[in-house]
Amino acid sequence: MKRRNFIRKTAVSLASLAGVVAVVSYLRQFFPRLAGGKRRIPLGDTAHFPVDTYTFLEEHNLFVYRDYEGVKAVSAVCTHLGCILEKSTDGFECPCHGSCYNDQGEVLSGPAPRDLSWYRVSRAADGKVVIDPGTIVSAGDKFLTS
């Protein structure tokens, strides 16, 4: 290869590479930095929650269940396409595409691909009872209050 051709091809290759890098870097602009990990939700005094009842925490899209042993928390977000569930007599129902879950959050019918997530309820270092949406536990796992 002649020196002139070599220099020309190298220059074109380097310019193309720089162009690709510039475009790819620019495309990243369309993807803003996502928020960090999920923050813990303080529950306050658990005695305020009615016994044997699923209480909807609207701001956090989850249900808190309390019985005489303790409390547990389940996601109120349908695993299908993210609609907020309604409490039905024996479970949860999605108003969008009709998925039904039982009280344990298990899918009974409809297009939902998986069961609802239960979140860990625990006592934080400062003594407050908190829900940790970043930690999934089993449906039977509850924070013992008695």
Added chain:
Amino acid sequence: MGLKSWFTESFPVDTDTLITLSSEPIPNHLKRWWWGLGGTPLFMFMIQVITGLMLIFYYIPDPDKAYQSVEYITYTSKFGWLIRSIHRWASNIMIAALLLHMLRVFFTRTYRRPRELNWMFGVTLLILTLLFGFTGYSLVYEQMSYWAMKVGTGIAGATPFIGPWLADFIRGGSEIGQNTLTRFFLFHIALLPFITLTFVGLHLYLIRTHGVSELKFPGDEKSSKKTYPLFPDHVYTELIIVTFILILLVCLSLLFPAGLGEPANPNVTPLHIKPEWYFYPVFRWLKITNLRVGVLGPIIFIILLYLWPFIDRFFEKRFPDREITFWIGLAGFLTIMVFLVWEIFGH
């Protein structure tokens, strides 16, 4: 120098060429008004551009202010309710006319060689129009808007391979919020119109290049002329359709003006929520299938629609005596209609 000669000198356009261009001979079957339905979506698009521009004067793409700005347009600004109602009804008529136009093209098989690419441009225009509808009613930021965005971006997120990337791009983050509304606004008023105009241009250019496909109807043999001029004859037909649609549009806007639902609440999904009618078949499909099939179904349907001219040719070669493609098309159309009616009356 007279004004006319000054203008001719400054703007040297050959009028003879213009007359030749606008008087393109077109086949006689286009005298039947229903063949002019392809022009209706284009006319509706023009109405959308004008009324849309008027709405932008007051609309604020901010989650805290969007609903109030639409409320202001609807109940306070002068004739705002009428402009918004025409914008809303024109979008419905645009989609309905586009679907009828596509059905006509489909069942008369005018997508065949050499018009395959133009059929594909037409399918692209249908998708773009549906995206206009989706982004448009999301901007109102009422309950239906918010949950349509939620479900819509959820579907995008479940797309194989590119799903999470696509959903984050559309939302501008992991949740619906300011970035999402800004992006939907940008898509609705800038990106989609630009792409749509490009494809409309390509669609019209190919119609002009290939010419309108010629079809024979009983009675056409009697006429000695096979064609008639686009201007003014066919333009008259289009004008009659346009006049009728304008009357229909104003009547619908007066009798059923665009209302306003509850403001968006990210924490409460309303009971029995439904999208606009043109998404009913997909909505019903999502209810009766699991998520993967629910998302793959419409994608496969769109791919088949794009490739239909080639599928048609394959079947024609394989089974020349049977009209298999007609029956497949009819079955597909009836299935969509069943899903539509099922969603209208079903729970």
